Amino acid sequence: MSHPELFCPEFALLLGALLSFACAAIGTKARTAWLVSLAAAIITVGTSALALPYQGHPFATDIYAVDSFSQVLKLGISLALAFAIAISQRQDSTRASARTEVHFFFYLSALGMMMLVSATELLTLYIALELSAYGLYILAALHRRERLGSEAAAKYILFGAAASAISLYGISLIYGAAQTTYIPAIAASGGSPLLIAGVVLTLAGVLYKLAAFPVHSWAPDTYQGAPHEASTFLATASKVAAVGLLLRVLSMAGGNTEHLRTMLIVVAILSMSVGNLSALFQKDFKRLLGFSAVAHAGYLLLGLLSFSKLGAAAAIFYVLTYVPIVVCAFLVVAAVSHNGANPSIASLAGLYKRSPFLGLVLLVAMFGLAGIPPTPGLAGKWFLFSAVIDAGHLWLVLVAAVNATISLYYYLLVVKAAYLDPPGEYPDIKLSPTYSITAFVSVALVVFMGFYPAPIWSMASSAAAVLF
């Protein structure tokens, strides 16, 4: 390893993993383990932020790239991790027996994701993909209501394993076509039809991570069945990593993007439509967020299918702003949840009265997801759509915008429950200081990004510049 400092966010994660493993090994109380993890997570965020400007190759050349692309996404991942761990303070949806250990999986999964966005070689990429996934498979299984957790995890892992097997098959074709596993070299090899076929099959695992059609079906089930903090992590960090991964994989096509683009357009439209339409009737809030995640995967694909710097930057911007917004939503889930049960939308009733601040957090989350200013949702969509129109697909934007309209319906139903329906017998909610601070930070981030998207955009833009 030539420049260890380039690897420092990952080291921070390894440290976190080590500490939580130590906590589990010596059997500390869950609360202590949580505090340790939170500290490590905050250190990770700090490290990632410090590491933003780093560039270089800590390992053998072309295996692992540290550049602004990877570092920006790593910052997103570490933020998501920190938020998820902060939310896990109230672990009442996690199995009592696993409360000390969960953070270990968070850290290793985050490590996998960070490696994922840096990997520039197929083997590294694949193993990082699996590492990030396995942690999540385990996390999903740890819901306090074991039947839910096991079912969620079983669906997640079996579907995931199948998808990753298809991916691996695709990778083998890529290898056959390019006879190398280095992504830059593959991209330079000229994009033979076999390579495209390989990339398409590889997309199975990648889209799976992104929760896009046709490999989206796990998302609602798993979001619903996993513990709240795991769902949070799944919904945020996983999306960030998936965007990075997808950009890398698509870059392998090396300019021969015609078929890929056609397929991605279909995938994007179906993701948006299926996600939004299916969300219309959901009663369970987490499940609704799962479908919403599918829809947002569709929006993200709009940027990716443009195969342009603008599109990539828009997708990265979108996913970075998406993190705090979704954190807001899951924070409400975790705070409202009683005895670890999943909150239904009906159980959000009267939130404005039960906890005015939480009501506001929910409002920000829903408006953010719907793309209503002053959240960055609008700017994000705007940039994505700009990229798509720049690529010449005006009608696709129309479809996407109609989808955004449809989505508004169910987001507003949530807002309605929180702001219109009387609290009934639901109790008041007292937020713990951790939750208040987390909520405040995430809302502040959202509103700041909404009013002043420029810094995030320049980050996203510099990240995209690496690829295009």
Added chain:
Amino acid sequence: MTLEGALLLGLMLFSLGLYAVLARRNLIGILIGIELMLNAANINFLAFNYFIPTDPAVAQIIVLVVIGLAAAEAAIALAIILKLYRQRNSVDVDAMQLLRSTGAEASNE
């Protein structure tokens, strides 16, 4: 023995695996299918390696790693399946209906 022949073998194994994943009700049956799919990919790697070599060590390393990953994956999957079995006394995939969308009339609550 040709490249196409080896690839075709891989493809057959893959398709059989896929069939198992889709047709099997037993969760372990699905897992078997997945293992077959992984092995199909492995055959591809080694076939390419053998017939059009540029860097013969890479494919072997990939296959080794994949075998390792498959083991880890199988361990986690089997743990989850066992947990599931303990709760429901069944490893039937069709029995996993707790997490699903209901219509407008019913509620998840």
Added chain:
Amino acid sequence: MSELPILSILLLCPLVAFLVTLVLPESKATAIKAVNAVAGLVTLVLSVIVWAQYDETAGGYQMVEDIPWVADLGIRYTVAVDGVSVVLTLLNAIVFFTGVLSMWTLEKRVKEFFAFMGLLVFGVFGVFISLDIFVFFFFYEVAVLPMYPLIAIWGSTRKEYSAMKLTLFLMVGSALLFPGLIALFVESGGQTWNLVALSEPGTFSEGFQIFVYPLLYVGFGILAGMWPFHSWSPIGHVAAPTAVSMLHAGVLMKLGAFGILRIAIGVLPLGAAYWAPTFAFMATVGIVYGAFVAMRQTDFKYVIGFSSVSHMGIVLLGLNTLGIDGTNGAVFQMFAHGVMTALFFSAVGFIYDQTHDRDIRHFGGLVGQIPVASSFFIVAALCGMGVPGFASFWAELLVFIEALRVFPLLGIAAIAGLIFTAAYILRVLGQAIFGPKNPDWDHLVEPTAWLTLPRIILIAVLLFFGFAPSVMLDMIGSVTGGK
């Protein structure tokens, strides 16, 4: 021109009110109302100052402030006013201030109400003064969404349904705007979102203009109550509480017409010319249609809601004439209709607050029971009929002059619509305000001074511009060139 960034200050006023409202505890209802009333007053004063400072002879955009926002993408916070913005800014300030006063008796969830209202007004100001398409759209969306909670929480009569319908309709409008607006940026070479730069002739080919114009026109048109996409509007009116109805019809619908004028027509004149006959036809249908449907309504607010469809049809017809007089008239009509409808809803809201009934058949001879409150309604009705002496007369006159020149047949149909307008308005007057009295409502009381004040202001504005239309027309004319 002043050194002070007066437009930004104006823009921040409602935002500050919003933040202060958020901070104040729910129990301090009067303080919240006072804060918003003061903010309303300040915006009113500021917009009058803006009016006074605007140099009509120089014309063009003035008081420009320009700060990069997302510099990499060419997005800049560019605000400025031209004559049209000045007029509509004043309108917004008037409606905001009088709206706050009209809601003085509100007791339910005061804090949230004024918070949402402040946000809405903030967005509307932003739209009227921004020159950057992205910033424009940003504020546009800020303005549209608070309608949902405002109607759904404080409304009446199928409020949740109506609020949802309204929001979704407007979002469909936005869905059309998204591709349209972004296409402008991309097609112009991806350098600037600035409206002035985009409006340069020759930026867009005719084919492109013809293709994109309907997206923008219909997208904005939905918000402007364009037939046949108007059905959200009356329903929303009916459900909304007084001040929200005032803002909705008074200001929000103007956003659509303003967008058409400034962006659709301003940037795509060739497309506008190509589509003008079609959209003028639809506007005329809207005028007549709204009047006829209003004739059969039994609910006060439905009548006014459809009258808005009809009156906004006049605005759209004026815009589609693409002529100086037509545009002048359209902008004037936006202003006049804004104030008039605010007065209408204010008057109806006052009656509804006491009776919880809006069926005109249940009333009769109200002018004998509450003469002052009724006369507010009568004045609004007269203005709605386009009676001379009120601002709307001149507005309609100018539109009709131009329409008759450009689209003679449509002009005649639109003018004939005046008959039906008179018919439905007199029907309401004859049924509810005049006629045999209904003893059920003998107990009604007259508005207090605080509640009278906003209505008096609105009437004064209507009369002022009715008697001195040139004040308004000179201001608008500084843009359209029709001084």
Added chain:
Amino acid sequence: MSSTSIGLVLLGAPLMAFFVALVVFRKNHLAAMMTVLLSGAATCASAVFLLATKGGTPAEQASRAWIHAGGTSIEFGILLDGKTLIMGTVVSVITLCVQVYSLSYMSHDPGRGRFFAFLALFEWAMLSFVYSPSLMQTFVFWELVGLSSFFLIGFWYRKPSAIAAAKKAFIMTRIGDVGLFIGLILLFQTAHTLDIQTLNTMSVATGNFDSGRIELITLLLFVGIVGKSAQFPLHTWLPDAMEGPTPVSALLHSATMVAAGVFLFARFHPLFMQAELTLTVVLCVATFTAVLSSTMAMVASDMKRVFAYSSISQLGFMLMGLGAGSLFAGYFHLTTHAIFKALLFLCAGAFIHEYGTNDTVAIGRAGARKLRVITLGLIIGGGALAGFPLLAGFFSKELIIHSLHDKPLFLAGAYLASFMTAYYTFRVIFLVVFPNQDSAVQVEEPPADSHDDHHSSSLPLHAPILLLTVGAIAVGWFGDSIASVLGLVAYHPSLPEMAPAIGVALGGILIAWFDFGRKSAPQTGFISKLAPLHTLFKNGWYLDVIYKKLFVGAAQAVAGLLFGTENHVLDKASDMLGQGTLTIGETTGKAQSGRLPLYIGLAALCFSGAIIALGLEMMR
């Protein structure tokens, strides 16, 4: 004082009075009434003064730009020429008479303050209309006249019939207004000015218009006149407008509102004179109206209605005169008619007020002739209306008939109408003066209109009647002066020329005497012997019914249709769209059935499809 400042007083005083009265009337009725009365007096004095000083001198105009439209400014101001001076004076005199009269007449009405306020508003609108130097101002105040008449006709707003009548008046005149409005805009587009004096100097000959254009414009202007001056087919609002208080009828339906249309015609006489076709239309409509409404007047039992029909018919006369090209004849009749018709209405009002009924027969039987001053007024006014020689109406009507001498068809119509006029006027007079308690005629209508049992024969009631009686006798002799103010030369028909008309009038009076006046007269008109005709006339030729069925019905039907469209098509469409989306959503949502094989199957199917597509692509 310059004439402009006097003009300002003239126009400003009533407006001030309106606002002051509106503000104070709720507290103090008397103050409101006095304010208005004072302003009326001031206005009247100004008008008379102006007429006296400016009569016969060249026109004077003072105006300021009001708005800019299409590069041209539209003026607001005051124009003093012969037409406006006379008309303005007539209007203000009549208004003052009515105001004074109302002091007594409305003294016990709770809304009298409001009444006076709207009288002032009306006066302001009417005078601004009359003195207007531009067609735009004319139109603005034309509308305002309509508006204030709405409030005056609907003054008793508790009475549904009054409100209905007011609505009808407003809407029917507005139909005419639309025509006028379009005509105005066309005129503006053609001539690029709306200045009346400039417009009147324009002509086809000088190339300002082409002949088709001028026909179209004048025709459209005439549509407005038809509405305002209650000509066929838009005349039906006027009889209904009798629902208003009688002073309102006296004001609106004699000298002012209805006369506004005729005044407009006179105003644009030079333009109309260039439009052959329009003139023919005008003559046809006016003659037909004159005859038509006279037939209705012959059988109406309500005294005010008789006079209302008579107003319609006399307006037709004026338009006949004007349309035949004689500005003086029409204008002279406008003036005389204003006076004697106001007188008749005031008298009718006094009777109605006294006896609490509108029915002529009932009034007569109640002993109306005991009110001597009023009965005298009725007789003089009636005589003037009937064209009894040497009374006011006689001269002007002779001139009109004379102006028609080369148009035999219309002349015949004029004779017929004036015969009937004499007949129905004296029918009323005889019924009042020689009541026959024994006749079989039944009182038709229940007591109406004035419900208080206050009886008044005070000075405010009598003074205007006396004044107008004198006017009705005298004004006919001032034809020369009026002509000179107008800048015209009066024509004096010779006795033989007048003979037929006199004969016709006297014949009408004679038959009336035979039917109603003489002792043991049946007191039923000769028409009643022709039962179908009687019924036809009585029901206003069923025009109201037809309109109601045809136009109101059609409008209602369209409204119903569009209402249905709105609710069941447009609104429903969006609802269905939403519902459809929800249904699709439910389906896709349910497809998320929790079955893992289906999830993976979908994915595998899609990727198989993709790979097949790629394979096929590679084959090519």
Added chain:
Amino acid sequence: MSLHFAIAAVVSLVGALLAVTQANILHAVFGLAIALVGVAGVFFTLDSPFVAIMEVLIYVGGIAVTMIFAVMLSSVSNPKERESAGRRLLAALVAVAFFVGGALVIAHADFGPGKKLPPSAWGLEQVGRDLLGRFNLAFETLSIVLLLAIVGAIVIVRKESAMPANADEEAS
């Protein structure tokens, strides 16, 4: 060589067929083991003996055995449940579709010529050098993955000791 390959291929296919068709899941696992041995044979013929050995050791010796344990522990209750014909048909259709697509791609793909390489490039030595050299990250990560899997499996299967009464066992 071709013969070896053919035998290995047939063995793996037969094993795979058994694995996917056998109603008894235990038989299916045995089928899998046979298939994996076949695959190892294929690896062997493809000049990768080390991988072939690892395949047999880890897959047959590890994974298949774990599966058998799992089967023993779980599906005894209903080992012979057969899927419905419709389901199998649909699954077969999808699988055949994939096969057809894949076959098309393979048949029409244009594989490069490759390079002639010295035998040293194939050797275990090179594999080991690369594994600890170029690909050390993957190698180290693999160890982390295995650690994760072990800990995860333990945490998942662990019995809940301090669970409250099964009141909340039902679906939320």
